[in-house]
Amino acid sequence: MKNFFLRIKEKMGEKLGGEEVDVPSTSAEDYVELGPEKLEEGKAKIVVRPFVIEDFDDIKPILDSLREGYTIALINIKPLKEKDLIELKRAINKLKKTTDAIEGDIAGFGEDYVVVTPSFASVYRSKGGAEEIETEPENHS
Numbered sequence: 001m002k003n004f005f006l007r008i009k010e011k012m013g014e015k016l017g018g019e020e021v022d023v024p025s026t027s028a029e030d031y032v033e034l035g036p037e038k039l040e041e042g043k044a045k046i047v048v049r050p051f052v053i054e055d056f057d058d059i060k061p062i063l064d065s066l067r068e069g070y071t072i073a074l075i076n077i078k079p080l081k082e083k084d085l086i087e088l089k090r091a092i093n094k095l096k097k098t099t100d101a102i103e104g105d106i107a108g109f110g111e112d113y114v115v116v117t118p119s120f121a122s123v124y125r126s127k128g129g130a131e132e133i134e135t136e137p138e139n140h141s
Contacts, residue, residue: 048072054079056087062116063098069118078112 049071051062058080065071075095080088092114099106099116106116107123115123 046070046072048074050074052076052079053091056091059091059094066098066102066116066118069102072121073116075114075116076112077114
């Protein structure tokens with residue numbers, strides 16, 4: 001095999017007018033070590049981003065970041081829940097519609113947090129943990 005590469009090296013040298021051509025040797029010990037790719041600072045592929053909803057208008061930046069497709073949103077809904085439950089339901093409905101449009105996932109964590117993921121991620125659900133966000137009023141007849 002080594003002779004094969006030497007012949008190629010000679011022929012390339014002849015065609016290039018006698019210039020020296022560097023051909024890597026072939027031995028079992030030669031290898032290239034690849035490390036993890038370093039991303040430029042601030043250029044992460046996926047961003048987990050916290051948000052706080054204090055009124056309905058606070059969902060616009062959340063929706064914009066979700067539509068980009070690289071953000072997992074952790075949303076604190078407590079301030080709006082204490083202020084206005086009707087606006088909270090309206091905000092959750094808007095989040096749910098956008099989540100459905102991007103084929104993502106939405107779930108509540110405890111009483112005060114909601115997580116929304118893009119299509120490539122899903123929320124693990126277990127008893128007592130994450131729960132499905134309900135947008136329809138419940139009938140207690």
